[in-house]
Amino acid sequence: MPNRRIASIWFPRFGAERLLRTCSQKIDQPFAVVEDLGQIQVLSSLSVFASQEGLQIGQPLRDAQAMCPSLMTRLRNKQAEELFLRVLARWAGKFSPWVAIEKPDSLLLDITGCTHLFGGEEAFLDEVESNARDLGLTIYAGLADTPGAAWALARYVGHGTQSYRSGDAIDQEARATRSRAAKRRHWERGGSAPQRLNPHQKVQNIAPLGKTHSALQPLPVAALRIDKTLVEGLNRLGLRRIGDISGQPRASLTRRFGKGLVEQLDKALGSLPEPISPLQQIPHFGVRLSLPEPIGLISDIIGAIDRLLPRLSIHLRSQNQGARQVRLQCFHTDNTVTNVEVGLARASDSPNRIRPLLLIKLNDIEVGFGIDVLRLEATSTEALHQASLKEQLALQSDLQKDSSHKEGLEDLIGKLGGRIGLENIIRHHPADSHIPEKTFQTLAAAWSESAENWPETSQRRPILLWRPEPVKARESQVLPREFQWRGRKLRIRTAKGPERIAPEWWLDDPNWRSGVRDYWQVTCEEGDLLWLFYAHGATMSAGWFCQGSFT
Numbered sequence: 001m002p003n004r005r006i007a008s009i010w011f012p013r014f015g016a017e018r019l020l021r022t023c024s025q026k027i028d029q030p031f032a033v034v035e036d037l038g039q040i041q042v043l044s045s046l047s048v049f050a051s052q053e054g055l056q057i058g059q060p061l062r063d064a065q066a067m068c069p070s071l072m073t074r075l076r077n078k079q080a081e082e083l084f085l086r087v088l089a090r091w092a093g094k095f096s097p098w099v100a101i102e103k104p105d106s107l108l109l110d111i112t113g114c115t116h117l118f119g120g121e122e123a124f125l126d127e128v129e130s131n132a133r134d135l136g137l138t139i140y141a142g143l144a145d146t147p148g149a150a151w152a153l154a155r156y157v158g159h160g161t162q163s164y165r166s167g168d169a170i171d172q173e174a175r176a177t178r179s180r181a182a183k184r185r186h187w188e189r190g191g192s193a194p195q196r197l198n199p200h201q202k203v204q205n206i207a208p209l210g211k212t213h214s215a216l217q218p219l220p221v222a223a224l225r226i227d228k229t230l231v232e233g234l235n236r237l238g239l240r241r242i243g244d245i246s247g248q249p250r251a252s253l254t255r256r257f258g259k260g261l262v263e264q265l266d267k268a269l270g271s272l273p274e275p276i277s278p279l280q281q282i283p284h285f286g287v288r289l290s291l292p293e294p295i296g297l298i299s300d301i302i303g304a305i306d307r308l309l310p311r312l313s314i315h316l317r318s319q320n321q322g323a324r325q326v327r328l329q330c331f332h333t334d335n336t337v338t339n340v341e342v343g344l345a346r347a348s349d350s351p352n353r354i355r356p357l358l359l360i361k362l363n364d365i366e367v368g369f370g371i372d373v374l375r376l377e378a379t380s381t382e383a384l385h386q387a388s389l390k391e392q393l394a395l396q397s398d399l400q401k402d403s404s405h406k407e408g409l410e411d412l413i414g415k416l417g418g419r420i421g422l423e424n425i426i427r428h429h430p431a432d433s434h435i436p437e438k439t440f441q442t443l444a445a446a447w448s449e450s451a452e453n454w455p456e457t458s459q460r461r462p463i464l465l466w467r468p469e470p471v472k473a474r475e476s477q478v479l480p481r482e483f484q485w486r487g488r489k490l491r492i493r494t495a496k497g498p499e500r501i502a503p504e505w506w507l508d509d510p511n512w513r514s515g516v517r518d519y520w521q522v523t524c525e526e527g528d529l530l531w532l533f534y535a536h537g538a539t540m541s542a543g544w545f546c547q548g549s550f551t
Helices: 014-020 048-052 061-067 078-094 121-134 147-156 212-216 228-236 242-246 250-257 259-269 298-318 351-360 385-393 397-420
Strands: 006-010 031-036 041-046 072-075 099-102 106-110 140-144 286-295 321-332 337-348 371-383 426-430 440-444 464-470 482-485 488-501 517-524 529-535 543-549
Touching: 006 121, 006 147, 014 031, 014 041, 014 078, 031 048, 041 048, 041 061, 078 099, 078 106, 078 337, 106 147, 121 140, 140 147, 147 212, 147 259, 212 242, 212 259, 228 250, 242 259, 250 259, 286 298, 298 321, 298 351, 298 371, 321 351, 337 351, 337 371, 337 397, 351 397, 488 529
Parallel strands: 031 072
Antiparallel strands: 006 106, 006 140, 031 041, 099 106, 286 371, 321 337, 321 371, 426 440, 464 543, 482 488, 488 517, 517 529, 529 543
16 A cells, blocks of 8 residues: 555553552552463563563563562463453554554554644654553554554664674673672673663654665664564674665575565565454453452352343343353452353353353352452354244244253253363264265264254164274185184174175275275174174275174
């Protein structure tokens, strides 16, 4: 698109400032958000005071507490951060109608034709920064012709970027003395000291129209949105700035560092298109209940569910939607959240069908220090137009009986699915094949209808089928009088057959490389009713096998 202008808005302290906005009083001490990675807890977001103490994102929590004993921490809530980012995307709609989310902490705006409403591009960014400051948020913004260039300008223009240098770089500073080493342990080994900005210096984070190449040249190669390992490899070769690689032969760059580096460079410079997908307005079906005092009893949670379900049902019916998946969120007093999810085999807006499934999951909720907010949301819904039409047609008595039987089966599937998972409940449907093990297909019971009519066959089929198991018998096409199977010697009393089944010649099935098979239904004197076959052999040796049982 000619004269396209893109703005990138980055929230460098997104997680920490989201929590600080909820505090009733101002916190004048270091604050950090901690992410639990299983074996270790690391800092994921820092306040201004925490950064001034020398703490870094990704630093282990124990090291951070050793450097800053007064550090306050809170656990990270990724879902709450995603929801807050969507809220900020709606806030950014006042600046442009075309807003996209870049997880985990930035927005992308197509502001083509919008900046004149604010008095120009500089006034536009000043307005954005002023609005964000009023919300208690720190932002870095960049404006350019491409999303990649705007992303780079927002993060790497005058913000003290980290350099990935090897230990043999000529222009790197000398090693720290022992007295300074304790304060610099968190820096990258061999890296340069973080730059300090002049607060009165104007940051040039706007690339003039058509000047993207010159604006990106002085930026580090990390601004191309490439992997840290690739950045270090480029730095070892002395390629530290985008200008160092923009003039290099593309073939040698691709051969040495892969296709991704050249693609990211072309996207940033505008040689490759990079579309922006705007935020979609997804229908929202959720209700919440705020409690005056924290609760911790199962009976209290059940009472809250009984209040939330009718409200959710009214919301669903107003949009002719039925819930297929429902999530219950319990917000604890320590800013943590417990989620439980249930699935329904059939979309429904009836509280009586959702409530038993939620009650099954209540034992999975850890109350902790108490729950002060509960939220019920239908995360997956389906239209109920067809269902309501079927209910109108079910006024006849026979259809009503069939409908009640079907609903009872679906309720049973939902209850079993609440305990073992809906994906573990299956049903069989007929399939068009003459191969015994391919005459049916396995489907998830919650997302499929029951098969009404199974095709009738002239030949009897066993109740149990398994992979063919070798049978010890004399090597002959004639049915033996006795054979050995699973360590037992069996004698045949009666037999019916043979039924010849040929493999599907248009498919190369490894299970049917034994060629044509002659199947027999045999009754043994020991009482076994088995399904034997003789494989005539194709790419495998011929012989006798057992594949099923009629009991």
